[in-house]
Amino acid sequence: MSSGRSTHWCYRCRQPVRLRGRNAVCANCRGEFVQELEDMLSMNRPLDFFGLDHVEDHDQRTGFMDALSNFVRHRMAGRNNSFDIRGRSESRTDQGGFGPWLIFSGQLPFRMPENGGLEEFFNQALGFRQENGGDYFVGPGLEEFIEQLTRNDRQGAPPAPKSLIDAMPTIKILQKHIRSDSHCPVCKEKFELGSQARKMPCNHMYHSDCIVPWLVQHNSCPVCRQELPPQGSGDGRGNQSSRGQNRSSSYGRSASAREHRSGRSASVRENRSENQGRRNPWSFLWPFRSSDSFSRRNETAGSSSATPQEDDSHRGYSGWPFE
């Protein structure tokens, strides 16, 4: 680890760096997109090292919380039963090999309480230390943290509500069906004349035992990706919104921030509510003015284009074969 103190933030390396000589370029990557740390702090606005302010989808924010919570639990678990405030220096030695430092903004993804309770928490649980009495933290383990951050905790479409699955019609397989769709697309078995199958609104047919386990996880036709549409204006939506309200009460104002989502948000919330168990370890952290920070996020948009996924444009390939 370098002995000199980092003075700048490199937006390319996404870590605090020293300058190369007297030039305003990063000593690591020689990139010119650097900014003085002092400067960043004095701007008196939420820092956005992880680019979360930019992410439109609030799932990213909750994903961040999941990542953070996993990280914390991992760190704690890693200490076995010797989780101890005074164990910090020891743990830093353990982690010494990781080199990079974690910088953690004091205002992301939520604002720190004035009295510093959360800061204590970060100090003690994670071994981060606070620099300059300012609103950021440094500590070992940036890469671990980023690794957690980029872990996938959601895959594909959200689950279909049970009411919609139950409402999907059951049909009897007739000769005309067999002519068009002779096999169940999931198990690849032939449909037998006279047997029963479930028919999605897109007319794709499946054995009930084949499609239901999928829809329970993902509201998406395996062949064409069409969703089971909400039933009229009644049942489905009503059910969902009442669940949303339950969440509001259990999560305080954080839930209202989610209300800003539109379109598919209802089903996303459905999904989230099933995951409450996983997020519960963080419920004690939630009352920190999420809706307030939401509006701030809009104000500061444009301060940084970094995203945790990094270098997005290079990745990806859409190989969907059924369209």
Add this chain to the structure above:
Amino acid sequence: MTTTSASSRKTLSKIACNRLQKELVEWQVNPPAGFKHKVTDNLQRWVIEVNGAPGTLYANEMYQLQVDFPEHYPMEAPQVIFIPPAPLHPHIYSNGHICLDILYDSWSPAMTVSSICISILSMLSSSPAKQRPADNDRYVKNCRNGRSPKETRWWFHDDKV
């Protein structure tokens, strides 16, 4: 840290076994062009030879795919990686991980090993340049704990290559 190495994975469910046996038979009757299944007695891990398509950057090159099936295949996607050395491609990392949406978020139980293979060959064939993803080193380093590509939160933007 949780690692999902294939060895620690649970054995295939009955449904998964049936489906894979069907796929294997179908593969033997009608293998996707350019691919060769290396026969083993392990239904849960397939090793498949990929031959670069003629007239593409990968012509006359041979690579190997390793396909590991989860207990609840096809409700869950298989884990598909190139056994290093992996082809040089903007969406393929040097550790063999492949950034391809259908292997992760866009998986559907209607897909098969065969359809995956065709997608991968198509991805190879449309490559404009033999190069690693820009973030290769960082990503590979992050995977040093044996992280499965399925645990990565992929970000799919590029639908051209």
